[in-house]
Amino acid sequence: MSYFSDIYHGIRTLLTGMGVTGKYFLHSRKGAITQQYPDNRDTLKMFERFRGEVVMPHDENNEHSCTGCQKCEIACPNGSIEIIWDRQVDPETGKKKKLIDKHIYHLGMCTQCGLCIDACPSDAIKWAQNFENAVYDRSQLTRVLNRPGSKVRAGVEE
Amino acid sequence: MYSSLIITNNIHSWVLSWMPAAATGIIEMIMIALAYLTLFAVLGLFLVLMERKVAAWFQLRIGPNRVGFFGMFQTIADALKLLSKELTGTDKADKFLYNLAPYFLIISSLMALAVFPFSKNLQAFDINIGIFFLIAISSIGVIGILLGGWSSNNKFALIGAMRSGVQTISYELSVGLSLLTMILLTGSLQLSEIIEVQKSGWLIVQGHIPAVIAFMIYMIAGTAETNRAPFDMVEAESELGAGFHTEYSGMKFAYFFLAEFINMFIIAAIGTTVFFGGWLSPFGITESIPWLGVFWFMIKTFALVFLMMWFRWTFPRLRVDQLLTLEWKYLLPINLFNIVLMAIIIWLNFTIQF
Ligand code: SF4
Numbered sequence: 001m002s003y004f005s006d007i008y009h010g011i012r013t014l015l016t017g018m019g020v021t022g023k024y025f026l027h028s029r030k031g032a033i034t035q036q037y038p039d040n041r042d043t044l045k046m047f048e049r050f051r052g053e054v055v056m057p058h059d060e061n062n063e064h065s066c067t068g069c070q071k072c073e074i075a076c077p078n079g080s081i082e083i084i085w086d087r088q089v090d091p092e093t094g095k096k097k098k099l100i101d102k103h104i105y106h107l108g109m110c111t112q113c114g115l116c117i118d119a120c121p122s123d124a125i126k127w128a129q130n131f132e133n134a135v136y137d138r139s140q141l142t143r144v145l146n147r148p149g150s151k152v153r154a155g156v157e158e
Numbered sequence: 159m160y161s162s163l164i165i166t167n168n169i170h171s172w173v174l175s176w177m178p179a180a181a182t183g184i185i186e187m188i189m190i191a192l193a194y195l196t197l198f199a200v201l202g203l204f205l206v207l208m209e210r211k212v213a214a215w216f217q218l219r220i221g222p223n224r225v226g227f228f229g230m231f232q233t234i235a236d237a238l239k240l241l242s243k244e245l246t247g248t249d250k251a252d253k254f255l256y257n258l259a260p261y262f263l264i265i266s267s268l269m270a271l272a273v274f275p276f277s278k279n280l281q282a283f284d285i286n287i288g289i290f291f292l293i294a295i296s297s298i299g300v301i302g303i304l305l306g307g308w309s310s311n312n313k314f315a316l317i318g319a320m321r322s323g324v325q326t327i328s329y330e331l332s333v334g335l336s337l338l339t340m341i342l343l344t345g346s347l348q349l350s351e352i353i354e355v356q357k358s359g360w361l362i363v364q365g366h367i368p369a370v371i372a373f374m375i376y377m378i379a380g381t382a383e384t385n386r387a388p389f390d391m392v393e394a395e396s397e398l399g400a401g402f403h404t405e406y407s408g409m410k411f412a413y414f415f416l417a418e419f420i421n422m423f424i425i426a427a428i429g430t431t432v433f434f435g436g437w438l439s440p441f442g443i444t445e446s447i448p449w450l451g452v453f454w455f456m457i458k459t460f461a462l463v464f465l466m467m468w469f470r471w472t473f474p475r476l477r478v479d480q481l482l483t484l485e486w487k488y489l490l491p492i493n494l495f496n497i498v499l500m501a502i503i504i505w506l507n508f509t510i511q512f
Pocket residue numbers: 054075076077078079080081109110111112113114115116117
């Protein structure tokens with residue numbers, strides 16, 4: 001008897017499938033997910049979770065929250081991050097403190113794995129959503145993430 | 159073309175006016191052949207475009223939209239590209255068979271196209287064994303596939319071709335039997351006669367339950383005969399490269415490609431003629447204007463073509479053993495039972511006629 005119920009079941013599930021795709025077909029006019037890229041360059045917004053490149057956000061006082069702990073440098077499997085740091089005397093507390101000089105990021109070696117961002121204890125770096133990353137020269141892919149003259153935000157500790 | 163359409167009569171008398179009668183016959187044959195070749199090319203290109211657009215819409219994409227208005231000339235551009243490409247071949251290929259193979263496919267599909275009545279009297283060849291001829295011709299195409307796979311000296315091509323053989327030979331049984339079910343109703347194999355019978359209701363209405371079953375079986379088996387997904391064991395991109403035409407390039411590849419789409423059109427056209435009244439308009443609304451028959455024929459055929467595309471973009475693919483199980487354990491017994499059912503219905507006069 002399962003022979004006939006198999007046939008019935010088969011036809012019913014196939015019709016269900018056709019119903020689903022038929023619905024998609026009718027909605028394709030409005031719901032097309034294709035981005036016609038160079039045409040909509042001005043309006044195209046990438047999704048939140050898109051991984052373009054690693055950036056370090058700065059606030060309006062030109063302050064970031066990178067303490068120079070080097071955890072991202074250790075976490076990176078490709079060695080795309082180099083931290084150049086220094087021990088300096090903190091002008092407020094008068095104690096010696098590890099301070100970042102340059103946070104160097106090689107976009108050309110980065111595989112967009114995100115381990116550095118996960119490793120950062122003070123959320124100093126995050127993903128940017130830009131995707132037009134092509135440049136004419138390899139050296140332009142090496143970027144210094146902290147802006148010149150910037151300093152670590154007060155209160156951010158290792 | 160023995161036709162009462164005014165335009166063909168005019169051409170006939172025009173050619174007769176400056177030609178001897180014997181030459182006229184040949185000239186007219188050549189003209190018809192050219193007309194069908196044009197139809198073949200235009201239909202092929204249009205079907206490829208339609209397939210791409212429909213596929214895009216099923217997948218919530220936009221599809222080709224750059225070349226011409228809404229991408230109308232995309233396939234023409236593709237054809238020109240293929241024309242200009244180099245014809246490559248493998249080293250130890252059997253050159254003669256290798257070059258011959260595409261023509262088998264093309265010629266068989268052209269011969270099948272010739273017998274369709276596109277409208278009243280608009281038919282190149284009204285053969286009295288029409289359906290039989292169509293079934294026979296549509297299985298000749300597989301020789302082209304087998305030759306292509308065999309001669310190109312490539313194991314993937316050979317596997318693809320052998321699968322095609324298995325598939326076509328099993329499924330044409332179902333195509334034949336489901337059409338035979340309908341022949342019980344019409345009592346004639348001639349296509350024009352079959353359409354004449356449907357003036358009192360399309361066969362799918364006349365034959366009701368067994369006719370609907372026969373139609374379903376015909377669509378399944380027909381899709382399998384054209385080697386399209388979900389039955390694309392022959393070209394299985396994921397397993398066999400491109401299947402039997404892996405080693406073909408340029409225009410020879412385009413022949414295979416076009417023939418595949420024309421075969422889809424042919425399967426849909428047989429379905430239209432046998433189940434949905436061919437060029438007859440619904441309820442005879444345009445009976446007084448015979449040339450509108452072309453319009454109705456095309457509408458119905460393209461509706462069936464669309465159905466086949468819908469299948470393609472919905473259903474999961476079958477494995478080879480599942481393919482054969484479906485045919486031999488399900489379709490064939492149902493089909494045989496269906497013929498008996500249809501015979502009983504005709505015997506007891508349970509058909510619906512207007
Ligand atoms: S995303 Fe991965 S590869 Fe790129 S810098 Fe971070 S850890 Fe290194």
